[in-house]
Amino acid sequence: MRRPATIRQVAERARVSVATVSRVINRSAHVSPAAADSVRAAMRELGFRPNVIGRQLKTAASRTIGVMIPSLANPVFADTLQGIEDAARKVGYSLVVASTDYQAASEEAIVESLLSHRVEGLLLTVADAGSSGLLDLLDAEGVPYVLLFNQPEGEGRPAVTVDNRRAIADMVRHLIGLGHRRLAMVAGAFHASDRSRQRFDGFNLALDAAGLPNRTLVEISFEVAPLTSRLAGLFAATDAPSALVCSNDMLAIAAIRSLRDLGLRVPEDVSVVGFDGIAVGALMVPRLTTIDQPRRDIGARGFSLLMDSIAGAAVSHTVLLPYRLCPGESAAAPCPSGVRRGGLCEPQGELPCV
Secondary structure, X not given: OOOOOOHHHHHHHHOOOHHHHHHHHHOOOOOOHHHHHHHHHHHHHHOOOOXXXXXXXXXXXXXXXXXXXXXXXXXXXXXXXXXXXXXXXHOOOEEEEEEOOOOHHHHHHHHHXXXXXXXXXXXXXXXXXXXXXHHHHHHHHOOOEEEEOOOOOOOOOOEEEOOHHHHHHHHHHHHHHHOOOOEEEEEEOHHHOHHHHHHHHHHHHHHHXXXXXXXXXXXXXXXXXXXXXXXXXXXXXXXXXXXXEEOOHHHHHHHHHHHHHOOOOOOOOOEEEEEEOOHHHHHOOOOOEEEEXXXXXXXXXXXXHHHHHHOOOOOOOEXXXXXXXXXXXXXXXXXXXXXXXXXXXXXXXXXXOO
């Protein structure tokens, strides 16, 4: 394991005194702009991070933790923050919160900022837990952290989540049980979310088990934007999907709107399902069929594990919490005839289109 750089090594690289480096870190006295730039450059080159945890131990614990989430716009993370805050308040802790906007490149800078607030530990959702340089650095420096929603492969990094592959596979089996045989998936960009990639893995596993070959994927950014242009070609084909599996509820809501713009009805012409169980999905017409993951419990359990880690316990395992498949009105049996005209399901004889 690589040893963390020291303040003396930073001073030597920047060709300044240790006192000057300390002034730059603590902003305790004036330092010339040139010297400050040299110190910051040396810190970046050496991967140096001020020993925030060490300084707290010498003085007093801050009773603050840092939280980094992908987005403040998606209610799933707001629910999780509520769970963290409820648990933290009970033991006199407060939160410092930041979002990455699904930009993996910003993760390290955000964590640097959180640590500058003298947090005692971190609750994080990263783009990819399996290949995160940020997590490598935190491991090397012994900074306590717990991942939320990320599902690391194997042991070694503490995390609280649900089984993303199994949950989506359950949803696909539900759709197959309704009679669907042509399924497609709308998923958030894999490079920005390992959860999205794992859910696509589960989608494929369920199709394989059912002997269904379709692997249609529409991969998009996580910005909530109309999907009409991306779905138009897919649903113009005669073998268009009868069901869309979306990697989260926000994408499912956007898909329902875009299908309506294309003149398609949900669920009469296309079934749409999501993942998360956010409250707005239950208020929609049609009510969203979704995987309900325990968002507040993920936050509260993650906080509890982090407290154990800060107290010195060895915490390196993944906690998989239970989820629920919640049938709604956005998924139903496909058109019995399977005949479409102009994109719409057209029943034959007296068979109802349900």
